[in-house]
Amino acid sequence: MATETFEFQVEARQLLQMMIHSIYSNKDVFLRELISNASDALDKLRLEALRDDTLGADVSDLHIGIEADKDARTLTVRDNGVGMSHDEVVQLIGTIAKSGTAKFLQELKAAKDAGDTTATEGLIGQFGVGFYSSFMVADEVTLVTRRAGESQGTRWASTGEGTYTIETVDDAPQGTAVTLRLKPEDTEDQLFDYTSPWKIKEIVKRYSDFITWPIRMATEAAADSGDASEDGDSEDGDSENGGSGDREAAAPGRPETLNSMKALWARSRDEVSDEEYHELYKHISHDWTDPLETIRLQAEGTFEYQALLFLPSHAPQDLFMQGYKRGVQLYVKRVFIMDDCEALMPDYLRFVKGVVDAQDLSLNVSREILQQDRQIQLMHRRLTKKVLSTVKDMMSGAPDRYATFWREFGRVLKEGLLSDFENRDAILAASSFASTHDKDEPTTLRQYVERMKDGQKHIYYMTGETRQAIENSPHMEAFRAKGIEVLLLTDPVDEVWVGTVPDFDGKELHSIAKGEVDLETEEEKKEADTQREKQQEEFAGLLTWMTDKLSENVKEVRLSTRLTVSPACIVSDTHDVTPALENIYRAMGQEVPRVKRILELNPGHPLVSGLNKAHAECDDDSGPAETAELVYGMALLAEGGELPDPSRFVTLMADRLQRTL
Ligand SMILES: Nc1ncnc2c1ncn2[C@@H]1O[C@H](COP(=O)(O)OP(=O)(O)OP(=O)(O)O)[C@@H](O)[C@H]1O
Numbered sequence: 001m002a003t004e005t006f007e008f009q010v011e012a013r014q015l016l017q018m019m020i021h022s023i024y025s026n027k028d029v030f031l032r033e034l035i036s037n038a039s040d041a042l043d044k045l046r047l048e049a050l051r052d053d054t055l056g057a058d059v060s061d062l063h064i065g066i067e068a069d070k071d072a073r074t075l076t077v078r079d080n081g082v083g084m085s086h087d088e089v090v091q092l093i094g095t096i097a098k099s100g101t102a103k104f105l106q107e108l109k110a111a112k113d114a115g116d117t118t119a120t121e122g123l124i125g126q127f128g129v130g131f132y133s134s135f136m137v138a139d140e141v142t143l144v145t146r147r148a149g150e151s152q153g154t155r156w157a158s159t160g161e162g163t164y165t166i167e168t169v170d171d172a173p174q175g176t177a178v179t180l181r182l183k184p185e186d187t188e189d190q191l192f193d194y195t196s197p198w199k200i201k202e203i204v205k206r207y208s209d210f211i212t213w214p215i216r217m218a219t220e221a222a223a224d225s226g227d228a229s230e231d232g233d234s235e236d237g238d239s240e241n242g243g244s245g246d247r248e249a250a251a252p253g254r255p256e257t258l259n260s261m262k263a264l265w266a267r268s269r270d271e272v273s274d275e276e277y278h279e280l281y282k283h284i285s286h287d288w289t290d291p292l293e294t295i296r297l298q299a300e301g302t303f304e305y306q307a308l309l310f311l312p313s314h315a316p317q318d319l320f321m322q323g324y325k326r327g328v329q330l331y332v333k334r335v336f337i338m339d340d341c342e343a344l345m346p347d348y349l350r351f352v353k354g355v356v357d358a359q360d361l362s363l364n365v366s367r368e369i370l371q372q373d374r375q376i377q378l379m380h381r382r383l384t385k386k387v388l389s390t391v392k393d394m395m396s397g398a399p400d401r402y403a404t405f406w407r408e409f410g411r412v413l414k415e416g417l418l419s420d421f422e423n424r425d426a427i428l429a430a431s432s433f434a435s436t437h438d439k440d441e442p443t444t445l446r447q448y449v450e451r452m453k454d455g456q457k458h459i460y461y462m463t464g465e466t467r468q469a470i471e472n473s474p475h476m477e478a479f480r481a482k483g484i485e486v487l488l489l490t491d492p493v494d495e496v497w498v499g500t501v502p503d504f505d506g507k508e509l510h511s512i513a514k515g516e517v518d519l520e521t522e523e524e525k526k527e528a529d530t531q532r533e534k535q536q537e538e539f540a541g542l543l544t545w546m547t548d549k550l551s552e553n554v555k556e557v558r559l560s561t562r563l564t565v566s567p568a569c570i571v572s573d574t575h576d577v578t579p580a581l582e583n584i585y586r587a588m589g590q591e592v593p594r595v596k597r598i599l600e601l602n603p604g605h606p607l608v609s610g611l612n613k614a615h616a617e618c619d620d621d622s623g624p625a626e627t628a629e630l631v632y633g634m635a636l637l638a639e640g641g642e643l644p645d646p647s648r649f650v651t652l653m654a655d656r657l658q659r660t661l
Contacts, residue, residue: 003167008158009095012132014105016160019135023112023120027190029288030133031200032207034077034178036283037131038064039211041081041176043336045148048082050363057082057148058174065255066204066217068195073182075138075194079213080175083147086154086166093131093143093156094164100317125288126314131178135160137194138180144169145176204258207279212263212334216255263334265308265355269296281310284329285353289313292401295354295390297383302360303375307383309354311390315408319351327353328383330370332361343370344380348416348427349387351409356383381422388423391430395444406432406442410491417497428504434467434488436479443487445504451485455521458510459503461487463494463580469640474566475513481564482519486512495581513639515574517562528561535559535603542612543601546628550599553632553644560600567605568635570597579641599632607631626652 008016042062049059058080065078084092091097104127111119134141139159146153153172158164185193192199197219204215264272264280274294281291291310299305309328318324327350330341334357344356356379370376391413394402416427432442437451448459460479464470470488479486489498498509520528539559546557554570563569572578576595577585585592601608611631615624633649636642643649 003165005163005165006090006094007163011096011101011105012094013162014109015096015101015129015132016135018108018112018124019129019132020160022136022189023108023117024124024133024136025117025121025190027136028192028203029207030137030180031077031194031203032279032282033128033130033133035064035204035208035211035215036286038077038079038081038176039208039213039283041079041083042213043081045080045082045175046335047337048148055149063214063216064211066200066215066258068197068200068217070195073184073195074179075182075200076177076179078175078177080173081148083145083150083175084154085147085150086152086168088147089143089145089154089156089166098127098318099321104317122289126316128286128288130286132160134178134180137183137191139183140181142179142181143176144172144179146172146174148174201258206275208283209259210262210264210276210280211259211283212261212336214257214261215259216257218255263331263357265296265306265357266334277308277310280308280355281312281353284355285310285312285327287312287314287316287353291353292405293390293394295386297386299379299382303378304359305356305379307354307356307379307386309352309356309383309387311387311405311409312351312353313404313408315351315412319412324350326350329355330365331355331357332363332365333357333359335363337361337363337365338367341367341370343367343373343376344383345387346380346384346416346420348412348414348419349384351412352387384420384423385426388426388430392426395430395432402432403442411493414491414493414497417501418493424501428501433461434490436471436476436486436488443485448485448487449505449507452507453484456484457507459487459507460484460510460512461489461498462512463489463498463578465640466490473513473639474563474569474635475571475639477564477566478517478519478562479512484519492580492584495578495584499581511572511578512562513578514572514576519561532559539601539603539608539612542615545615546599546601549625549628550632553596554599555596557599557601559603563600563602563605566602566635566638567607568599568601568631568638570599570632570635570639570641572597599635601631627656630656 007013042064045057046059046062049055049057062080065076067076067078068074069076104123108120108123108127111123141158141160143156144153145156153169155167155169155172156164180194182194183191185191194200197217200217204217208215264276277294278290281294282288285291290313292313293311295307295309295311297307297309299307316324325340326342326345326347327339328341328344329339330337330344341356345352358375358379360375361373365373391402391405394405410431413427414431417424420427428445432444433448435443435448437443437448445459452459462470462473462475464473467488467490470476470486470490476486489495498511501509503509536559543557543559547554550557555573560569562571572595576597577592579595579597582592582595603609608631611624611627614627618624630649630652633643
């Protein structure tokens with residue numbers, strides 16, 4: 001069949017260009033990526049064969065093979081796994097389906113243009129580019145593949161520059177072989193000799209030792225003796241059988257297994273280095289950066305399982321998109337069963353990656369069965385508690401790492417306050433919040449409670465778009481004046497959970513922008529009461545009149561006890577939905593009636609007393625009515641809200657200003 005030429009999808013082309021022009025300094029990782037893909041392909045085939053005995057695939061000796069040709073300067077990574085059909089090659093290799101790619105590329109380009117190599121590396125690390133990383137070390141990549149059970153194979157080739165070719169081949173073995181025509185060695189640019197068996201072994205050991213399939217390489221005696229490192233390199237032996245055997249394995253043409261294949265989750269903690277855990281994490285998460293935390297859990301007894309979970313060090317771009325895949329893999333007795341096993345993790349811990357290996361499940365277990373399985377539900381509970389307690393321990397034991405965790409995942413974790421009532425206290429205990437107590441350091445609720453003033457009954461908070469907007473809002477004034485700490489909640493989810501968590505440690509959570517505030521001691525109250533009665537009398541006419549004038553927008557105008565500086569502010573009734581929450585509901589497609597709020601006036605402010613006077617003295621009330629409207633508009637603006645009619649507000653304001661000139 002004729003060779004067809006295809007164009008890469010735009011994003012794929014841009015990414016390839018960056019790979020060709022080497023924006024990532026550690027080029028060795030290309031091999032890890034190819035081995036990782038090969039290992040996935042073997043996992044998939046084993047599973048397919050298990051489920052479909054008519055597949056007609058050969059699963060007798062599943063393995064990964066590496067072949068290096070020094071003279072031709074080629075390196076081939078081969079697997080006899082599931083392979084790809086013609087259409088899959090076009091779809092999987094020619095396009096990048098990852099969500100967030102466009103945004104990622106923009107950021108990457110900006111970092112590259114600015115010459116910021118740390119940022120470019122960080123971004124690539126977060127994104128991971130899999131197969132395309134081959135183009136960091138190769139100027140041409142050829143992939144020959146045949147899907148298990150199909151007779152015809154496909155050959156894909158590209159130099160990474162805009163197009164690739166595809167042709168059908170008849171004699172392709174089952175699985176996939178990726179052959180790289182290597183770029184010239186350039187150690188200054190960290191381009192090493194990737195045909196060197198020593199280098200290949202080193203990379204496999206470092207990045208892929210745990211891969212559960214044998215990674216074999218036919219080592220030529222001559223090549224090996226020339227390349228062997230001085231310190232003996234003896235750990236590279238066929239340790240699958242527990243021996244070192246390097247010399248023996250290096251006999252001409254004899255395939256040597258380079259990896260130990262030991263499942264890290266089944267090994268005891270002191271046998272495994274952090275680096276090994278990190279490499280496993282990278283394999284399962286497709287992340288190139290180290291995880292923040294590794295969590296081990298071994299359950300013995302009637303339902304035995306081992307779990308190795310990871311908290312990533314950054315949130316993926318698509319964490320908040322619909323259809324985000326949860327990352328915990330399920331194994332049964334060391335056999336990979338499925339990715340994204342949602343039955344094992346609650347939605348609010350969807351960022352957790354890892355492996356759970358259960359001993360007593362059927363290899364044929366389906367997602368539907370898992371959802372209902374009692375043992376799985378118990379596992380889910382235990383894993384959830386373990387992750388939450390790990391986060392809590394990080395808080396005190398590794399505050400820097402906790403801070404990173406919270407920055408990246410805090411707003412996801414808080415979703416649990418809405419859904420996981422059993423663990424609500426544990427989630428609250430692992431959470432931290434920005435607060436007026438310290439402008440940089442967030443606080444825990446426990447710390448807040450410890451700092452509460454004598455006589456302070458509630459935990460106070462305010463929600464808003466940004467810290468600055470909240471701090472500048474008039475609602476803060478009385479709290480600032482009295483030195484009472486307020487939590488500053490700026491994540492959209494905060495609007496929702498605060499309504500469902502009534503208290504912490506017996507202290508109710510109160511919004512400072514809702515209901516009446518009561519910050520006075522009994523003595524202060526007594527003193528203030530007489531003055532307030534007087535003010536109520538004095539302003540009664542104004543309040544009734546303004547309530548009527550503004551009735552389209554507010555349900556009441558009243559005197560405030562929370563203002564010390566501003567003339568007015570708007571508050572919600574204690575149990576009413578806030579405008580931000582209304583917006584969230586609307587964004588979710590729910591019909592919500594607009595809830596009218598309350599306008600509070602500061603009786604000590606000259607504008608308010610002036611308005612009172614003008615209203616009392618004026619026969620024609622159009623002048624004071626406009627001022628009342630402006631006061632309402634200003635109160636809205638002060639809390640960062642939107643004016644119902646901005647152009648009218650501006651006209652009224654311009655008119656007033658003009659009269660002052
Ligand atoms: N050796 C292989 N055998 C079968 N399919 C493969 C092989 N290599 C790649 N693929 C297919 O091509 C897809 C794209 O591979 P690629 O390495 O670019 O991305 P990925 O592994 O999905 O994710 P990441 O980019 O994060 O590594 C894979 O998901 C897989 O379906």
